[in-house]
Amino acid sequence: MGTEIKISDLPSRKFDDLKNYINYDTLQNYNKDNTSYSDISCWVDNFEPKIETYLAKQNFKELIKKDKCCKDFNYIIEQILQKIQTLFDEPVQKFTLTNKIKEWRKKFFRVNQNLMCNENSKYGDFDLKPLYDFCEDIAYIKEKISDIEKSDQCKIILSDMSSIKSQLKKNASKLERQIKLTIISDISCSTTIINEPFPSFECKSNAESASERGRHIGSRESGHELTTQIPYSLGNIQDGGRQSLQMKSESETHSGSSSNVTGLVSLPVMGILALSFFAYKYTPIGSKFLAYFRNKEHISINKDDETTNQMLFNASDLNTYSEDVQYNVSYQTM
Numbered sequence: 001m002g003t004e005i006k007i008s009d010l011p012s013r014k015f016d017d018l019k020n021y022i023n024y025d026t027l028q029n030y031n032k033d034n035t036s037y038s039d040i041s042c043w044v045d046n047f048e049p050k051i052e053t054y055l056a057k058q059n060f061k062e063l064i065k066k067d068k069c070c071k072d073f074n075y076i077i078e079q080i081l082q083k084i085q086t087l088f089d090e091p092v093q094k095f096t097l098t099n100k101i102k103e104w105r106k107k108f109f110r111v112n113q114n115l116m117c118n119e120n121s122k123y124g125d126f127d128l129k130p131l132y133d134f135c136e137d138i139a140y141i142k143e144k145i146s147d148i149e150k151s152d153q154c155k156i157i158l159s160d161m162s163s164i165k166s167q168l169k170k171n172a173s174k175l176e177r178q179i180k181l182t183i184i185s186d187i188s189c190s191t192t193i194i195n196e197p198f199p200s201f202e203c204k205s206n207a208e209s210a211s212e213r214g215r216h217i218g219s220r221e222s223g224h225e226l227t228t229q230i231p232y233s234l235g236n237i238q239d240g241g242r243q244s245l246q247m248k249s250e251s252e253t254h255s256g257s258s259s260n261v262t263g264l265v266s267l268p269v270m271g272i273l274a275l276s277f278f279a280y281k282y283t284p285i286g287s288k289f290l291a292y293f294r295n296k297e298h299i300s301i302n303k304d305d306e307t308t309n310q311m312l313f314n315a316s317d318l319n320t321y322s323e324d325v326q327y328n329v330s331y332q333t334m
Contacts, residue, residue: 005154007156010137011136012137014072015072018054021048021050021054023046028079030087032087040087040097047104055108061114066116067185068187070117071122072122072129074105074119074122077101077105077119088120129169130164131179133164135193136189140189141161168194169195
């Protein structure tokens with residue numbers, strides 16, 4: 001099996017570790033209404049030693065020799081400065097905190113003059129970064145396509161790229177204008193990539209992700225290994241959804257029809273029973289039925305008396321006959 005490719009291996013995510021190390025998301029989550037100056041001042045004071053420690057451990061100098069990597073690094077710094085600006089109204093507070101970040105960056109590039117990077121290497125517009133990230137990741141995916149197909153995170157990568165592409169389409173007209181302002185020497189990128197077909201391949205992971213394993217735990221027999229082979233096709237997913245909804249609709253229609261038939265048959269029967277009870281209880285018909293059944297009962301009793309008398313008469317004759325027979329037998333024996 002090839003190298004296990006994860007979503008964190010995509011080139012556009014090369015600075016995710018750096019952002020985690022300096023608590024970048026913590027700063028971005030601060031809100032103007034409930035953030036104090038001391039909170040941000042503390043974050044800024046911790047920024048310099050944290051980023052210095054990170055850059056000393058990582059092969060950072062080799063990384064930012066590339067034009068896009070340099071712009072991506074400056075993009076993070078610019079996002080930090082912009083966020084601090086939005087948290088305060090007082091110009092003095094803004095200047096004091098942002099100037100600390102700017103001075104650190106100047107010092108860093110002054111000390112590392114051998115780098116093919118400086119503080120002026122930036123994106124002409126912040127919205128261009130997702131476009132260049134997309135171009136960079138597509139080139140990487142095409143190069144590593146066989147390894148990504150076997151990766152457990154294959155579908156996660158595809159889903160992420162599809163989401164980014166959808167967002168880029170919404171800003172296509174603006175990106176078409178802005179891309180002329182930023183030229184990156186080591187990345188071939190154009191807005192035409194937004195409408196180009198996505199690289200066609202299939203996810204063939206031998207193990208499911210933890211979330212998918214949880215969803216399928218009740219539907220798979222233990223001891224059986226399942227190989228996932230799902231082509232990247234949003235059309236297939238949508239068609240499958242429509243078929244599922246259609247089958248569900250037909251099932252509900254059939255169930256509803258059966259219930260309607262049962263209801264239609266039951267209503268007349270219940271109506272007849274209710275009408276009969278009302279006629280028996282509150283009309284002369286009820287008394288006539290009662291007299292009729294009493295007369296039938298009287299006739300039945302008389303017939304039973306006649307039958308009883310006949311049985312007694314027959315029993316008497318039988319006893320007489322038995323005595324005669326017994327007498328005759330006794331006489332002949334003597």
